[in-house]
Amino acid sequence: xxxxxxxxxxSVLGLVLILASIWLITAVFRSGHTWVALTFTVIxxxxxxxxxxxxxxxxxxxxxxxxxxxxxxxxxxxxTVSIGFTNYSSTNLLTFDRATQYFLDQTYSAxxxxxxxxxxxxxxxxxxxxxxADGHSWVSDAINLDKPTGKxxxxxxAPATAAPAGEKIAIRGVIALQPAxxxxxxxxxxxxxxxxxxxxxxxxxxxxxxxxxxxGSLKNLQTGDVLKPNIKTGxxxxxxxxxVAPGFTVKVGLANFTQLFTSTQFRGPLLKIFVWTVSFAAGxxxxxxxxxxxxxxxxxxxxxxxxxxxxxxxxxxxxxxGFISILIFRGxxxxxFGEINYVLHSLFGIKPEWFSNPWLARAMLLIVNTWLGxxxxxxxxxxxxKSIPSDLYEASxxxxxxxxxxxxxxxxxxxxxxxxxxxxxSFAFNFNNFVLISLLTAGGPDFADSLTPxxxxxxxxxxxxxIAFQDSGQNFGLAAAIxxxxxxxxxxxxxxxxxxxxxxxxxxx
Amino acid sequence: MAMVLDKSxxxxxxxxxxxxxxxxxxxxxxxxxxxxxxxxxxxxxAGGIIPxxxxxxxxxxxxxxxxxxxxxxxxxPPFPVLHWLWNSCKVALMTAVVVLTLSTTCAxxxxxxxxxxxxxxxxxxxLMQMFPSVLSLIAIYAIFDQIGNYAPWLGxxxxxxxxxxxxxxxxxxxxxxxxxxxxIPVEIEEAALVDGASHFQTxxxxxxxxxxxxxxxxxxxxxxxAIIEYPVASVLLHQEQNLTLAVGSKLYLYTQxxxxxxxxxxxxxxxxxxxxxxxxxxxxxxxxxxxxxVKG
Numbered sequence: 001x002x003x004x005x006x007x008x009x010x011s012v013l014g015l016v017l018i019l020a021s022i023w024l025i026t027a028v029f030r031s032g033h034t035w036v037a038l039t040f041t042v043i044x045x046x047x048x049x050x051x052x053x054x055x056x057x058x059x060x061x062x063x064x065x066x067x068x069x070x071x072x073x074x075x076x077x078x079x080t081v082s083i084g085f086t087n088y089s090s091t092n093l094l095t096f097d098r099a100t101q102y103f104l105d106q107t108y109s110a111x112x113x114x115x116x117x118x119x120x121x122x123x124x125x126x127x128x129x130x131x132x133a134d135g136h137s138w139v140s141d142a143i144n145l146d147k148p149t150g151k152x153x154x155x156x157x158a159p160a161t162a163a164p165a166g167e168k169i170a171i172r173g174v175i176a177l178q179p180a181x182x183x184x185x186x187x188x189x190x191x192x193x194x195x196x197x198x199x200x201x202x203x204x205x206x207x208x209x210x211x212x213x214x215x216g217s218l219k220n221l222q223t224g225d226v227l228k229p230n231i232k233t234g235x236x237x238x239x240x241x242x243x244v245a246p247g248f249t250v251k252v253g254l255a256n257f258t259q260l261f262t263s264t265q266f267r268g269p270l271l272k273i274f275v276w277t278v279s280f281a282a283g284x285x286x287x288x289x290x291x292x293x294x295x296x297x298x299x300x301x302x303x304x305x306x307x308x309x310x311x312x313x314x315x316x317x318x319x320x321x322g323f324i325s326i327l328i329f330r331g332x333x334x335x336x337f338g339e340i341n342y343v344l345h346s347l348f349g350i351k352p353e354w355f356s357n358p359w360l361a362r363a364m365l366l367i368v369n370t371w372l373g374x375x376x377x378x379x380x381x382x383x384x385x386k387s388i389p390s391d392l393y394e395a396s397x398x399x400x401x402x403x404x405x406x407x408x409x410x411x412x413x414x415x416x417x418x419x420x421x422x423x424x425x426s427f428a429f430n431f432n433n434f435v436l437i438s439l440l441t442a443g444g445p446d447f448a449d450s451l452t453p454x455x456x457x458x459x460x461x462x463x464x465x466x467i468a469f470q471d472s473g474q475n476f477g478l479a480a481a482i483x484x485x486x487x488x489x490x491x492x493x494x495x496x497x498x499x500x501x502x503x504x505x506x507x508x509x
Numbered sequence: 510m511a512m513v514l515d516k517s518x519x520x521x522x523x524x525x526x527x528x529x530x531x532x533x534x535x536x537x538x539x540x541x542x543x544x545x546x547x548x549x550x551x552x553x554x555a556g557g558i559i560p561x562x563x564x565x566x567x568x569x570x571x572x573x574x575x576x577x578x579x580x581x582x583x584x585x586p587p588f589p590v591l592h593w594l595w596n597s598c599k600v601a602l603m604t605a606v607v608v609l610t611l612s613t614t615c616a617x618x619x620x621x622x623x624x625x626x627x628x629x630x631x632x633x634x635x636l637m638q639m640f641p642s643v644l645s646l647i648a649i650y651a652i653f654d655q656i657g658n659y660a661p662w663l664g665x666x667x668x669x670x671x672x673x674x675x676x677x678x679x680x681x682x683x684x685x686x687x688x689x690x691x692x693i694p695v696e697i698e699e700a701a702l703v704d705g706a707s708h709f710q711t712x713x714x715x716x717x718x719x720x721x722x723x724x725x726x727x728x729x730x731x732x733x734x735a736i737i738e739y740p741v742a743s744v745l746l747h748q749e750q751n752l753t754l755a756v757g758s759k760l761y762l763y764t765q766x767x768x769x770x771x772x773x774x775x776x777x778x779x780x781x782x783x784x785x786x787x788x789x790x791x792x793x794x795x796x797x798x799x800x801x802x803v804k805g
């Protein structure tokens with residue numbers, strides 16, 4: 001009975017999902033993205049086939065998870081790589097079709113008699129009321145003018161005998177509505193040209209500014225100039241070779257990569273950032289290992305009392321969420337108001353400039369990251385030390401070996417092999433430790449002589465992030481190219497790690 | 510370990526104790542400081558660890574109340590901390606549910622069913638979890654920008670987009686659950702199959718109840734993972750009302766608007782539940798990961 005109900009509910013859920021997908025596909029299709037809609041249809045059909053075929057039974061369980069991983073991990077990674085070969089950026093944001101459409105949507109006042117315009121409120125919306133010099137008047141339906149839609153809006157007006165009810169919106173209100181009003185293309189009965197706003201209280205007949213020629217170029221009807229699309233630069237260009245915004249996204253081949261590796265303006269900061277990234281990751285691994293290892297050895301010493309309490313206290317930095325402790329450090333290290341400089345000043349009379357001196361900023365990052373990371377290494381080493389047979393130490397004691405001999409001849413060599421892959425994973429993690437850099441220094445202090453925003457504590461990922469999301473140019477293509485390079489590096493590290501883990505596998509068990 | 514202890518032994522034990530205590534004092538300094546700062550008046554004043562007089566103004570602001578300062582002006586909370594905490598919990602809860610569902614079913618197939626590409630799939634998942642999502646941020650942004658054109662509740666600046674983006678990170682969890690499933694003897698399910706149960710019934714009624722500890726662990730891990738995630742959330746969320754705690758907290762410490770005291774109170778307020786959860790889950794994790802599926 002229960003399973004019958006479950007099966008019935010399952011079928012209903014499936015049907016709802018299928019109907020929802022079909023609705024989505026039609027919505028995509030209606031908005032003109034035929035290829036996207038087609039791809040979705042293929043995916044939907046494939047999904048139904050996968051889930052219904054008895055031969056592919058395991059896929060009923062695999063499908064959702066694998067699908068999510070493919071769509072949100074693998075696809076973004078591949079997509080990032082492909083963006084690396086384009087000029088996608090805030091100046092070349094649109095597709096070619098959208099950019100062309102943008103030009104074709106442009107209009108200019110073609111002369112002719114202007115009509116007086118007044119805006120009347122209609123609830124939350126507004127009505128446009130037009131009057132000609134000869135006394136004819138027209139009124140539109142209520143239309144929402146609060147937000148511009150980003151594309152031309154067709155508006156029809158019907159003949160009217162009197163102004164709509166209510167007080168007309170004052171000029172100040174009309175100014176506020178300008179962005180939406182500018183998008184209106186008003187068709188007036190018996191008039192061939194469409195009307196468009198030409199002042200705060202006027203509309204004039206307008207005509208399309210551009211006309212598309214057979215070869216794809218655009219003719220400016222007002223000036224007679226011809227714009228030709230240049231698929232190398234991603235811009236329409238005038239006959240004089242001037243670029244006209246908005247640009248469109250085009251494939252630029254290896255240009256981003258060539259720029260990265262050959263242009264001195266990029267190579268300089270990139271090289272510095274790369275060196276710092278490697279030293280940051282290596283330094284962190286080294287420091288956390290030394291601190292964590294020493295603590296673990298101390299806590300494994302049986303003559304020591306209160307080890308349980310020490311362990312909990314030492315573990316605490318690991319338990320607090322990173323974004324909170326990193327921000328706490330950002331405040332504590334503050335040059336003027338921070339508690340660390342307050343203490344240093346009262347004890348030694350110094351106020352180090354943690355955030356404006358590149359070397360101090362780097363030192364601060366290493367200190368904070370060691371603080372964040374040592375508990376993890378400590379726990380790992382403590383576990384590994386436990387697995388070392390104690391008779392080794394007893395034998396050493398009989399032969400008169402001291403603490404140093406034990407450490408260097410027994411403990412270190414025995415944990416070196418199993419901890420190597422874990423240290424490598426920690427290196428890979430810190431190589432991409434975006435959260436720490438972004439929340440603590442945000443890459444600063446910045447280089448003074450760099451074209452792209454880059455700072456002395458930027459690691460490769462934070463540099464990429466700044467190029468993509470913070471720079472005023474928002475150069476997605478270049479950022480994706482850097483991402484691709486890091487992908488390759490991380491991939492190589494992962495493979496190495498996989499190999500090391502495999503090599504160690506027989507030792508572990 | 511019975512050993513002859515020489516004279517220097519006591520000295521060394523003492524030195525180790527001293528070193529550990531000094532180290533612990535240093536490493537707990539930030540926490541003590543932040544508590545003290547949250548109880549001081551004003552956002553800039555530096556003072557001793559124990560404040561001269563305790564002021565609760567930052568705590569009032571963090572909890573969403575206004576207060577009247579010494580000049581008689583009303584000070585309003587600078588940011589909706591509790592709202593951000595709620596956003597974080599909402600996103601994390603949804604993420605945990607989605608991730609748990611997706612990874613459990615996948616892990617079942619990988620652990621129990623035979624199909625072509627099983628081994629390849631497992632290796633691919635292993636490599637996949639090594640790639641940080643920070644590197645794909647541009648693509649993730651572009652994808653959700655596109656999705657938003659058709660379904661705004663899954664586009665940029667929506668919590669749905671965040672859940673979907675996090676749901677992709679199931680690879681590690683699939684491995685974890687699969688490992689646990691494999692500690693459960695397959696004979697129990699085979700017995701159920703012989704008795705006429707379907708595959709799905711053995712999965713739901715036989716296997717899942719025995720795997721509850723690991724399911725809780727994965728639930729907690731993905732919950733915490735989503736709460737503390739920063740990069741993807743910082744790219745996908747924009748409006749102040751929509752931010753999660755990890756993205757919002759940063760706003761307190763802008764150089765032009767440096768609300769150090771307010772941040773301290775907000776950080777403790779929001780960090781405490783998460784920290785407790787983290788500590789608890791560590792315990793659960795050890796139990797869940799080490800105890801096999803069958804009580805012996």
